[in-house]
Amino acid sequence: xxxxxxxxxxxxxxxxxxxxxxxxxxxxxxxxxxxxxxxxxxxxxxxxxxxxxxxxxxxxxxxxxxxxxxxxxxxxxxxxxxxxxxxxxxxxxxxxxxxxxxxxxxxxx
Amino acid sequence: xxxxxxxxxxxxxxxxxxxxxxxxxxxxxxxxxxxxxxxxxxxxxxxxxxxxxxxxxxxxxxxxxxxxxxxxxxxxxxxxxxxxxxxxxxxxxxxxxxxxxxxxxxxxxxxxx
Numbered sequence: 001x002x003x004x005x006x007x008x009x010x011x012x013x014x015x016x017x018x019x020x021x022x023x024x025x026x027x028x029x030x031x032x033x034x035x036x037x038x039x040x041x042x043x044x045x046x047x048x049x050x051x052x053x054x055x056x057x058x059x060x061x062x063x064x065x066x067x068x069x070x071x072x073x074x075x076x077x078x079x080x081x082x083x084x085x086x087x088x089x090x091x092x093x094x095x096x097x098x099x100x101x102x103x104x105x106x107x108x109x
Numbered sequence: 110x111x112x113x114x115x116x117x118x119x120x121x122x123x124x125x126x127x128x129x130x131x132x133x134x135x136x137x138x139x140x141x142x143x144x145x146x147x148x149x150x151x152x153x154x155x156x157x158x159x160x161x162x163x164x165x166x167x168x169x170x171x172x173x174x175x176x177x178x179x180x181x182x183x184x185x186x187x188x189x190x191x192x193x194x195x196x197x198x199x200x201x202x203x204x205x206x207x208x209x210x211x212x213x214x215x216x217x218x219x220x221x222x
Contacts, residue, residue, distance in 0.1 A: 034211075043111065043199050043213030044152070087152065095165030097142070099152040 002027045006088050006100035013078055013107050021073040021103045023088030031095075033071050035064050036087040038102070044087055047073075078107045112136065113214035115200050121220045127188040130217045134181055134202030140164075141183040142203075142211060143175055147196040158183055159205075190221045 005024045013019055025033065032051050036044035048057045050066040057064050061082065063074040073086055083106050089099040112135035122128055134141050143155040154167035158177035169175075172190075177183045187194060197218050203211040 036213075043113075043201070043215050045111075046210050046212065049210065089152075095157055096167050097154040097157075097165075099144075099154070101151045 002090060002092055002096065002098040004088055004090055004098050004100035006086075006103050008103060009101070010104045011106070013075075013105070015079055015107055015109050016077045018074070018076045018078070020075070021086055021088075021105070023071040023073070023100055024069060025071070025088070025090045025098075025100075026069075027090045027092050027098070029093035031091045031093050033066055034089045034091070034097075035062075035071070035073055036089065038085045038087055040085075047086075075105070078105070080107045080109050083107045111212040111214060113200060113202050113212050115198075115214035115217050117217060118215065119218050119220075121222060122190060124190055124192060124221055126190050126221075127186065128190065128219065130185040130187070130198050130200075130219075132183045132185070132200030132202075132214060134183070134200075135212055138202035138204050138212070139181065140203045140205060140211075141177055141181070142201040143169075143183070143185050144199040144201065145196050146199060146216070152199070155185070187219070192221050195219055195221045 007022045035047040038044040048064040053068045085102040085104045087102045091097045114133040139160045146152045155169040157165040175185045197216045199216045201211040201213045
């Protein structure tokens with residue numbers, strides 16, 4: 001069974017304090033790994049798709065990386081508006097998607 | 110605004126009843142995905158349709174069914190509702206099938222009493 005584990009569950013940072021979120025996964029053939037951001041009461045917002053080990057993608061203060069077993073979401077010099085829950089998901093070759101429980105990030109000014 | 114429209118936004122119904130949730134995908138998107146998000150189980154993939162055909166199934170209960178119509182809108186039907194079915198139900202759409210950028214709607218909050 002496909003599995004996604006995100007750590008830590010919660011992360012509190014000071015504004016400007018860089019850190020990383022982890023997503024460990026097992027999947028029966030990876031079609032893609034996704035990162036989403038979700039604000040309370042809203043639908044997830046797409047951030048990145050990674051397809052193969054060694055791939056990296058960047059968007060503003062966020063950078064996602066992928067290995068064969070895990071993905072990291074690096075946040076550089078975060079701002080309070082980066083506070084949200086970050087979700088990781090894998091899609092298997094058969095098409096089924098599995099989400100992790102998320103990391104709730106709080107950035108204090 | 111993601112361009113994905115879900116109706117209704119809120120729904121309160123009694124146990125044993127049946128409800129229909131509706132999703133209109135972004136213009137041009139052929140894929141529609143349904144998810145359930147509850148406090149104790151996180152975001153669970155239910156089902157994926159592409160251009161009217163079912164493409165993948167997740168942990169969708171037999172009491173639940175979905176379809177995608179020729180105009181590409183989709184409906185999720187939930188029957189014989191139980192208290193545990195209370196959750197946020199999200200629809201997402203993408204241009205194609207497979208690993209592509211997906212856009213989520215704002216969700217339908219279902220409360221079963």
